[in-house]
Amino acid sequence: MLKLVDHLVLEQQAVLDAWFDLILGTYSENTAVLWKKRDDPFANPVRHRFEAGMRGIVVGLGTCGQTPDVATFGPYLDEIVRVRAIQDFTPSQATAFIFLLKKAVRETLWDKIVEHELYIELLALESAIDVLALFAMDIYCQCREKLAALRIDQIKKQYDRLLKRANLVCDLSAEGGEEK
Amino acid sequence: MAKYPPPEELIKINYTTPVKSWMDTKTAFKPGNFSYPGKPEILKYLGMPNPRVWSPTDDDWQLPPDWQRIVMEKFREKLKKYRSFKIFMDVCVRCGACADKCHFFIGGGDPKNMPVLRAELLRSIYRGEFSAAAKVLGKLAGARKLEEDVIKEWFLYFYQCTECRRCSLFCPYGIDTAEITMMARELLHEVGCNINWILEPAANCNRTGNHLGIQPHAYKDMMDFLCDDIEEITGKRIRPNVNKKGCEILFITPSGDIFADPGIYTYMGYLILFEHLGLDVTWSTYASEGGNFGLFTSDKMMKKLNAKMYAEAERLGAKWILGGECGHMWRVINQYMSTMNGPADFLETPVSPITGTKFDAAAGTKMLHIAEFTADLIKHGKLNLDPSRNDNFKTTFHDSCNPARGMGLFEEPRYVLKNVCRYFYEMPENTIREQTFCCGGGAGLNNEEFTETRLRGGLPRGNAVKYVRDRHGVNNLACVCAIDRATLPPLCDYWAPGVGVSGLHELVGNAIILDGEKKRTTDLRQNPLPGMEDEEE
Numbered sequence: 001m002l003k004l005v006d007h008l009v010l011e012q013q014a015v016l017d018a019w020f021d022l023i024l025g026t027y028s029e030n031t032a033v034l035w036k037k038r039d040d041p042f043a044n045p046v047r048h049r050f051e052a053g054m055r056g057i058v059v060g061l062g063t064c065g066q067t068p069d070v071a072t073f074g075p076y077l078d079e080i081v082r083v084r085a086i087q088d089f090t091p092s093q094a095t096a097f098i099f100l101l102k103k104a105v106r107e108t109l110w111d112k113i114v115e116h117e118l119y120i121e122l123l124a125l126e127s128a129i130d131v132l133a134l135f136a137m138d139i140y141c142q143c144r145e146k147l148a149a150l151r152i153d154q155i156k157k158q159y160d161r162l163l164k165r166a167n168l169v170c171d172l173s174a175e176g177g178e179e180k
Numbered sequence: 181m182a183k184y185p186p187p188e189e190l191i192k193i194n195y196t197t198p199v200k201s202w203m204d205t206k207t208a209f210k211p212g213n214f215s216y217p218g219k220p221e222i223l224k225y226l227g228m229p230n231p232r233v234w235s236p237t238d239d240d241w242q243l244p245p246d247w248q249r250i251v252m253e254k255f256r257e258k259l260k261k262y263r264s265f266k267i268f269m270d271v272c273v274r275c276g277a278c279a280d281k282c283h284f285f286i287g288g289g290d291p292k293n294m295p296v297l298r299a300e301l302l303r304s305i306y307r308g309e310f311s312a313a314a315k316v317l318g319k320l321a322g323a324r325k326l327e328e329d330v331i332k333e334w335f336l337y338f339y340q341c342t343e344c345r346r347c348s349l350f351c352p353y354g355i356d357t358a359e360i361t362m363m364a365r366e367l368l369h370e371v372g373c374n375i376n377w378i379l380e381p382a383a384n385c386n387r388t389g390n391h392l393g394i395q396p397h398a399y400k401d402m403m404d405f406l407c408d409d410i411e412e413i414t415g416k417r418i419r420p421n422v423n424k425k426g427c428e429i430l431f432i433t434p435s436g437d438i439f440a441d442p443g444i445y446t447y448m449g450y451l452i453l454f455e456h457l458g459l460d461v462t463w464s465t466y467a468s469e470g471g472n473f474g475l476f477t478s479d480k481m482m483k484k485l486n487a488k489m490y491a492e493a494e495r496l497g498a499k500w501i502l503g504g505e506c507g508h509m510w511r512v513i514n515q516y517m518s519t520m521n522g523p524a525d526f527l528e529t530p531v532s533p534i535t536g537t538k539f540d541a542a543a544g545t546k547m548l549h550i551a552e553f554t555a556d557l558i559k560h561g562k563l564n565l566d567p568s569r570n571d572n573f574k575t576t577f578h579d580s581c582n583p584a585r586g587m588g589l590f591e592e593p594r595y596v597l598k599n600v601c602r603y604f605y606e607m608p609e610n611t612i613r614e615q616t617f618c619c620g621g622g623a624g625l626n627n628e629e630f631t632e633t634r635l636r637g638g639l640p641r642g643n644a645v646k647y648v649r650d651r652h653g654v655n656n657l658a659c660v661c662a663i664d665r666a667t668l669p670p671l672c673d674y675w676a677p678g679v680g681v682s683g684l685h686e687l688v689g690n691a692i693i694l695d696g697e698k699k700r701t702t703d704l705r706q707n708p709l710p711g712m713e714d715e716e717e
C-alpha cells in the first residue's frame with residue numbers, strides 16, 4: 001500500500017502548485033500575478049529560486065524517513081529564506097512559508113488521507129515540516145547576521161586604507177605576529 | 181473542507197496581504213529601506229533650502245510652511261522647461277511592459293517599485309493638480325492631491341530608484357523613469373528632503389575635487405603608497421606625473437579607487453599600463469574625481485563639477501582627457517557635457533599616441549574611455565601580456581548601467597578581458613549588455629544604511645552570477661565602475677558566495693609584463709600567482 005509520502009511524491013506538482021499559490025499570497029496581488037506569469041529564471045529569479053527550493057523540499061520529504069536533516073534540506077530552504085530575509089518581512093512572516101506547505105498538503109491530498117486512513121502519517125509529516133521551520137529560522141538568522149556583517153564591512157573598507165596610511169591602525173597579520 | 185482539523189498556525193496569523201489600491205497603502209520607513217537625510221551643515225554649504233536635523237521615521241518632517249506652493253511652482257516650472265518631462269507625464273498608457281523590469285521590484289516585489297507605479301506617484305499629482313477632468317473625477321482618474329504623505333512616499337520610492345534606465349528599454353514610448361526620478365528628486369530638494377550620501381560627496385567634490393574630501397598632499401601620498409606596493413610586486417618604481425603642465429593627456433578617474441578596496445588594484449593597473457606605454461600623461465589632485473554626484477543633486481552642481489575637469493585640462497594644457505573606469509561620469513559626459521559645458525574647443529579629438537588611432541566618437545567631448553583606449557592598444561599588439569597570470573580567475577563581466585545603456589560600451593571591455601584572462605564566461609543574455617541588471621547602488625544609493633534594499637535589488641544580478649559560478653566555476657566578476665566595485669562585493673557575498681569583484685584594469689595590470697620587471701610571484705592583491713604558491717619572498 002502506498003504511504004502518504006508516496007502520494008506526496010506522485011502528486012508533487014499539485015502540491016507544489018498549491019504551495020506556490022499560498023506563498024505568493026504573502027505578496028501584493030499585482031506582484032503575485034506578475035511573478036506567476038513570467039517563468040524565465042533570470043527575468044524572474046524569485047519564482048525560479050522558490051520553485052527550485054520547494055521541489056527539493058517536497059521530494060526530500062518523500063525520501064528522508066523520520067527526521068529531516070539539515071544537510072539535505074538546508075540548501076533548499078536557503079533558496080527561499082535568503083530571498084525572504086531581505087524582503088521587508090518580519091522574521092515570522094519570512095519563515096511562515098514553510099507552514100503553508102501543511103495547508104497545501106492537506107488541501108491536495110485530503111481525499112487520499114481519508115480514503116487510506118493516513119492520519120498518523122499525516123501527523124508525522126507535519127512534525128517533519130515543523131523541524132524544517134526550525135531550520136528555516138536558523139538560516140534566516142544567518143542571513144540577517146550576514147547583512148549586518150556586510151554593513152560593517154563596507155564601513156571598514158571605505159576608510160581602511162586611509163587609516164592605515166595615517167598610521168592610525170597597524171596590520172598585525174601582515175607582520176606575521178599574532179596569528180600563528 | 182471542514183472535514184479536517186483546522187490548521188491552527190494559519191488561523192492565528194493571516195499571512196496574506198490585504199488587497200488594497202496602491203494609493204491607500206501607507207508608506208512605511210524601516211531601517212534598511214531608506215538612506216539617511218542630508219546633514220544641515222552640508223545643505224547650508226550647498227545653499228540648499230530647509231536645512232534641519234530630521235529623520236524619515238519622524239512623524240513631522242518639518243517641511244517649510246508653504247511647502248505645497250513651493251513644490252507645485254517647481255513642478256510647473258519643470259513641465260514648462262522640459263518638454264520630455266511633460267510628455268512622460270502624459271503619454272504612459274499603463275501597458276505594463278516595464279512593470280517587472282526593475283531590479284528592485286524583481287527582487288523585492290513591492291508594487292511601487294514597478295517603474296509604471298513609481299512614475300505614477302508623480303503623475304497622480306500631475307493629474308490631480310493640473311488636469312481639469314481629474315480635478316472632478318479624483319481617484320477614479322488616478323488623480324490625487326498633494327499631501328504630506330505624498331512627499332514621504334516620493335522620498336521613499338524615488339530614493340529606491342537607481343536611475344539605471346533598464347525599464348525605459350522596454351517601454352514602447354521610450355518613457356525614461358530615470359528622468360522622472362531626477363525630476364522628483366529635484367522637487368524634493370526644494371523642501372529639503374534629500375540624502376546625505378549624495379550631498380556630502382557633492383559638497384566635498386566642490387571643495388577639494390573629490391568625494392571623500394582628500395586634499396592634494398594626501399592624494400599624492402596615497403598614490404605613493406600604491407606605487408610602493410607596485411614596486412614590491414614588480415620590482416619597478418613608478419613615478420607618475422601629478423598636476424604636471426604640458427602633458428598630452430590628463431587622466432581622470434573616480435576617487436573611490438584610490439583608497440577603497442578593491443578599487444585600489446584597478447588604480448595600480450592604470451599606473452602599470454601608463455608606465456608600460458611611457459605615456460605622456462598626468463594625474464590631477466584637483467580633478468581627482470571622475471564621479472559627479474552633481475548629477476543627483478542639481479543641474480547647477482552637475483555642470484560645475486563637470487566643468488572643473490575641463491578647466492583643469494585647460495589649465496594643465498592637456499590635449500585631451502582619458503577617463504577611467506567610472507559609471508555615471510560617462511553618463512554626464514555623453515548625455516550632458518556638450519550642452520552644459522561644450523564645446524571644449526581648447527582640447528583636441530583624442531588620438532592614441534601609441535597607435536595613431538583617432539577616436540572620432542569622442543570628438544565632441546574630447547574624453548576617451550580607457551576601455552576603448554586599451555582595446556585599441558591590444559588590437560595593434562602594443563601590449564606585452566601574459567594572460568596566464570590571471571589563471572586563478574575564472575571571470576565574467578558585469579555591464580555597468582551607465583557605460584552600457586548610456587554609451588553603448590559593450591565590446592571593448594570584453595575584448596580587453598578576453599586578452600588578459602584565459603577563462604571568460606558570459607552571464608545569460610537577458611542579464612547583460614543593454615539588458616544588464618543594476619548593482620542596486622547607483623544614483624547615490626551605495627551607502628551602508630541602504631544595504632538591505634541594495635541586496636534586494638541585487639537579486640537579479642546575483643542570481644545570474646550564481647548561475648555562472650555553478651555552471652563554469654566563475655570566481656570573479658569584472659566591472660568598469662567604481663560604485664560597482666563597492667556594491668558588488670557584498671552583493672556577491674550574499675547571493676553568490678565565493679565570487680570576488682575586480683576592475684578591468686586590475687586584470688590588465690596583472691597581465692602586463694613591464695620592461696625589466698622582476699619575476700612576479702604575486703598578483704596585485706599580493707596573492708600568489710598560479711604555480712607560485714610555494715615561493716617565498
Ligand code: SF4
Nearest residue numbers: 282341342344345347
Ligand atoms: S530606472 Fe532602474 S531603478 Fe529606476 S525604475 Fe527604472 S529600472 Fe527601476
Ligand code: SF4
Nearest residue numbers: 272274275276278351
Ligand atoms: S512601458 Fe511605458 S507606456 Fe507602458 S506602462 Fe511602462 S512607462 Fe507606461
